[in-house]
Amino acid sequence: MAHRFLIKEIALQAGVGIATVDRVINDRGNVRVQTRMRVEQAIKELEQQERYSGTTGRKLIVDVVVEAPRRFADEIREALEAELPTLAPALFRPRFLLQETMTTQDVVAALRAIAQRGSHGVLLKARDVPEIVDAIGELKRSGIPIVTIFTDIPLSGRIAYAGLDNRVAGATAAYLLTHWLGGQPGHALITMSDERFRGEEEREISFRRALRSRYPQLELIDASGGHGLDRATEKLVNQALDAHAEVLAVYSMGGGNLAILRALEAQGKTPRVYIGHDLDRDNVELLRAGKIHAILYHDLRQDMRAACQHIMHFHRMLPESAISPSSSVVVITPENIPDHVSKRFRR
The missing domain is CATH 3.40.50.2300 (Response regulator)
Incomplete structure (x- = not known):
């Protein structure tokens, strides 16, 4: 295995012994597959660090x-x-x-x-x-x-x-839904990847609390537990939607938005408002296409x-x-996607 780093550097990066690294890079036996992969990953990490570190x-x-x-x-x-x-x-x-x-x-x-x-x-x-x-x-x-x-x-x-402050994020989502839907009664779909992630749980608690005071006529449909993974999320949303009619809004706290939209489309449901989190490639494309109406970005x-x-x-x-503060919640629409994000995810 070609490399330009000291064996002790690779061992430190990989978290294994020097003798183990020596066996891997010289292709000797008696090394577990997982250990070999860890050493190979460590070399890639060191190569990457050379590009951006002094x-x-x-x-x-x-x-x-x-x-x-x-x-x-x-x-x-x-x-x-x-x-x-x-x-x-x-x-x-x-x-x-x-x-x-x-x-x-x-x-x-x-x-x-x-x-x-x-x-x-x-x-x-x-x-x-x-x-x-x-x-x-x-x-x-x-x-x-x-x-x-x-x-x-x-x-x-x-x-x-x-x-980010996840309580503020949940309250912000509730504020947006309240004003965009104008008090119309109906259903809103909410999804978390896993309620044991405290950040998402805090978003959900804050969202529900704000809706109870501002928009009590909006009933929530919960399709949580898909870990943000497409297949599991789509299945859960399909199951949750079976017994419900129109879905006015979606608040996606844990990702998997392509899957959520596929499930909605399969049942002929088009939400008037869709709010998600984070500006990854999928969400930027969905914003540009008008499928997501706002992203809570940090x-x-x-x-x-x-x-x-x-x-x-x-x-x-x-x-x-000198420690920087944590980021604030920013509402992103198709009209104000940050330039650095647009450049990374060009069509």
Whole structure:
């Protein structure tokens, strides 16, 4: 396997021993497939880091553990990589574990492996369940700081949360629906990927609370639990819609919008208002096509910058006053898609 990095650099990036890396790059036997893949991924990560990192500064190895659909995980990776050159005096070396679905046991095993091999910090997007809370506590006792990103686990040992205010997002969605629908009675479809992601749960609670006071005649149809994945989400929406007539609106909190729209179209339902989250490629195209009417957007680069700055502050490389605030909720319509997003997702 051709490479230009020291074996010890690859071993540090991969989180394995030097002897293991030597066996992989020299194509010797007795290496598990998963370990070989991890070493190969580490070399790719080092190659990518060469493109955007300086050569001086204190190196900080950070582990990025994310359970999210591929489209959003890619956005997280790109946002972090775009911010790395701005994080002087630190030279961040991210190690990514990005998976569409992870069991609680998968997340706990990943966090314990990080504790065993060492890390300067963890950026974590995971469900708020007791086993993961306990694993975060173990990392804290090992001296490894954890920052939760985009969905919080507040009663854990994490040092900070970086991401939008999900309560504000849910209330904003309710405000938009109330004014765009004008009080017409009917049904609204809501979807979450998994209610154990606290961020989405906070959106849903805030959305329901605001509607109860502003728009009590709007009945909600819940089709949650598809993990933001197209096939599972489409199936759940089809099942939820069977017994209902017209759907006036959709508030999609967990993604899978192409699948949701396919299910609606199959049953001849066209919502008057459709609100989603995040400016990935699918959502930008759906905005341009008029299928989605508003996206609740937050600047992922700002959030990843803040997350890294919290790690820097923990290691006494940055004063607390210099940490960037988390991003604010911005309402995006087809008329104000940010230029940098439009350029990335040109037709």
